Amino acid sequence: AEIEARTITEDGQVFLQKAAQDGLETVWDRYQAQKPQCGFCELGLSCRNCSMGPCRIDPFGEGPQRGVCGADADIIVARNLGRMIAAGAASHSDHGRDLVEVLRKVGEGHAPGYTIRSEEKLKKVAAEFGIAADGKTPADLAVELAHAMEEEFGTRKKALTFLGRVPEKRRAIWDKLGITPRGIDRETSEMMHRTHMGVDNDWQSLLLHGLRNALSDGWGGSFIATEVSDILFGIPQPVPSEVNLGVLKENQVNIVLHGHNPIVSEMIYEAAQDPELLALASEKGAEGINLAGLCCTGNELLMRRGIPMAGNHLMTELALSTGLVDMMIVDYQCIMPALGEIATCYHTLMISTSDKAKFPHMAHHEFHPETAQSKARELVRMAVENYERRLPAKVLPAPNTPTRMMAGFSVEAILGALGGSPAPLIEAIKSGAVQGAVGVVGCNNPKIRQDFGHVTLTRHLIENDILVVDTGCAAVAHAKAGLKVPEAAALAGPGLQQVCKSLGIPPVLHMGSCVDNVRILDLAAALANALGTDISDLPLAAAAPEWYSEKAVSIACYAVASGIFTVLGTPPPIFGSPKIVKLLTEDIEGLLGASFAVEPDPEKAAARIEQHIRQKRKALGL
Ligand code: BF8
Ligand code: SF4
Missing domain, CATH: 3.40.50.2030 (Rossmann fold)
Incomplete structure (x- = not known):
């Protein structure tokens, strides 16, 4: 029973037993040993940003309400969240930078074995960066593009290049709020600066910079990682x-x-x-x-x-x-x-x-x-x-046979399946056959029964004719549960079922790794642009039912900043500041047309998302 409480997967249960038999200590055992985990840290109320501390704020109002420097709960929670975003954005973006280095070395002839697998994407992206392809070899283009991308990481004189794909209305919102991302490393570096003792002590301005930092990941570092991976290794196809x-x-x-x-x-x-x-x-x-x-x-x-x-x-x-x-x-x-x-x-x-x-x-x-x-x-x-x-x-071979799945749904592949344009998908959404689309993404976390959050949420969504796109560990959870084969269309509501059957696709589309969440952004922006509207007007949402990592925090923030309502399963460490909770789950809607929700129960999360999609459809007159 204890083993079944840890994971819903058959192989997980078998090998938890095997691991115990072999005397191994697993992540679940170490999690047990850590309990009870620090309540101050869970609420985001502890700070060790300087050596006058460490400090903690008493959430019950009896003990200290300020750190040694005078920072209150709101400042401490905002700073901590800001640093989580910075670490996540740095991880994705540094991964992107490593790919840019390979791209440059391929062009220079110093990376034997690597090559340009997609000249098509190389030319397309180079053009976005203002680099003309005429008369140049792919190698020349690769070097020029790599240099231009290296520039994006530093102090840019203008906004990041991939913002060219963002709908006008969204760009205007970011400009008005002052959160248009500049250099990729600049935003992360500035976040570390702002959260040093005695710099930014306005929790709202810290949070706004957090959004800008996350956007420098989503439309910057991660975007570069995905696009350069496609150039070097090919654009995924089903x-x-x-x-x-x-x-x-x-x-x-x-x-x-x-x-x-x-x-x-x-x-x-x-x-x-x-x-x-x-x-x-x-x-x-x-x-x-x-x-x-x-x-x-x-x-x-x-x-x-x-x-x-x-x-x-x-x-x-x-x-x-x-x-x-x-x-x-x-x-x-x-x-x-x-x-x-x-x-x-x-x-x-x-x-x-x-x-x-x-x-x-x-x-x-x-x-x-x-x-x-x-x-x-x-x-x-x-x-x-x-x-x-x-x-x-x-040796113990797994007793279960592998589950079949279909992957490879890049934006190019999805548009390809639709005959080359987003129009059929827009039609399906208009007709109501597809009510909307949700990105179910993110990690596993031993605090949550493994894969339960992902699979429960996703089953509910597809039953209600909501197309699911996924990435990262969520995608693998769905695949294990058999949701990524065309036959899984039978689990979907009648409208989605019909669309999947006619296209021969599963109701849950694998869009890649976690940096590939930008493929979801890209698709959402393409839909909004095709309709001449903003991403926040579309019947879309995102969820990270079992997230654990700082990268996931950055992803959630760029999703919301891009206009996508996002539901988190694991509570983030913000509950020590009621003001910040209210801003992120309510008031931010008025600024960005999207907000966060925290809902550990995946069935309730599904209901929230379905309600959100109904509202967006209604506002569009659908
Ligand atoms: O970047 S989903 S556990 S593997 S952080 Fe990590 Fe989370 Fe998995 Fe991929 Ni993403
Ligand atoms: Fe304490 Fe302030 Fe130093 Fe944080 S920055 S450890 S709250 S004194």
Whole structure:
């Protein structure tokens, strides 16, 4: 019963038992050990921004109401939230910068093995940056575009380039509020500055800058990450695949890829096709080299290459407990520092690859564009050689077969399925066949029964003819639950069912990794532009039922700032300031045409979203 309370997934339950049997401590155990968690921190009322502190505000009004410097609850909550946004925006944007570096080096001829897979997107994006393509080779264009993008990170003289895709009305709102994002790093840096002791001590102006910082992620760093990934590795197109721990194969070399940036995993994908290494695998008695993904680097490979997913965030430790992982290769973000030690229980080789992300009990094999190709081959060879070191007594193949799914729904792919323009989708929304669309995104969190929030919410939405688009760990949860096959249309209401059947698509469309939330922004902006209206006028919403990460905070903020009502399942640490709660959940609506809601119960969250969509439809006269 305790195990069933931790996860709704069959493989999760089996391997929680296996992990206990092998004496492993998992994220759920560590969460239990941390309880009760600090109430001041839960409310956002603790501060350690300086060495006169740490300080905390008594939420009951009996103890201190000010920190040593004099900051009150509102200032402290706003500063803490601001720093969460800054960390999230920095993570996405630094990931984007790493891709820009590869783009430049591809153009300069210093990144063997990498190439330009989508000249179409290279030209399109270069044009947006004012770079003419005529007479230039793709390599020249790549270098010029990379330099222009590097500029976006610094102190720009004008607004970020991708704001060119934002509807006019939205731009005007941002200008009026003074939250139009400038340089990507500038907004993050300014947030760190403002939250230093004695700088910005107006909670409203701190929150406004938080929105600007988040927008520098959504329409800046993450946007660059997604567009450059498409240029380098191709624009995703619908592709069949599978998910759950059953994708790990007993008779093959299993290499699991975990993290976020496709720079490393794409090279491993290439190396795993190498005939020499495949021959070596068969020499070792393996029937092939099997790649499987975890978290967002898995999503990137899934979207473009159809590589199966082993699982989402809370499955990362359990994947190791199969005893079938010959090598796990990580880059950065969401990689639990516990993984290396867990792996010591098995034969698994744990490999870290980024100069900025090192972990206990992992071997560090740094990837650089110049040497990534040879490094990838070296690692795949090591994995193949490790196959014969499996410990049969520790191996437990997953008892369930992998669940089928369809992924690869980039904006280009969705518009392609619609015949090249958003008009048919707009018609379907107008007719009411599709009531609206919701992005269900974000993480797993051990505070919430794994995948329960995502799957419950999404089932309700599609039953009510609301199209769901998803990314990140939410997308993997939906896939495990069987919601990402065309046959899942049968679970949708009659209108959505009809639309899915006629297009041959599932009712829940996989749009990629977490940086790919910008694909949702892009689609929403395209719909608004096609209608000559603002994003906030459309029957859209977003939800992060099980979020845990600072990146998710930044995403939620740029979604709301872009005009999309957003429901959070896990409560954010803001409840120590009733003023801030009121602003973010009510008053902000008047400024941005969108607000946040916090609703841990996914059924109630579904009801809120359905009501919101009805209201938006009504306002549009539908
Ligand atoms: O960027 S959904 S747990 S893996 S943060 Fe992390 Fe959350 Fe998963 Fe991807 Ni996104
Ligand atoms: Fe305390 Fe103020 Fe320092 Fe924060 S900044 S630790 S509230 S003195």
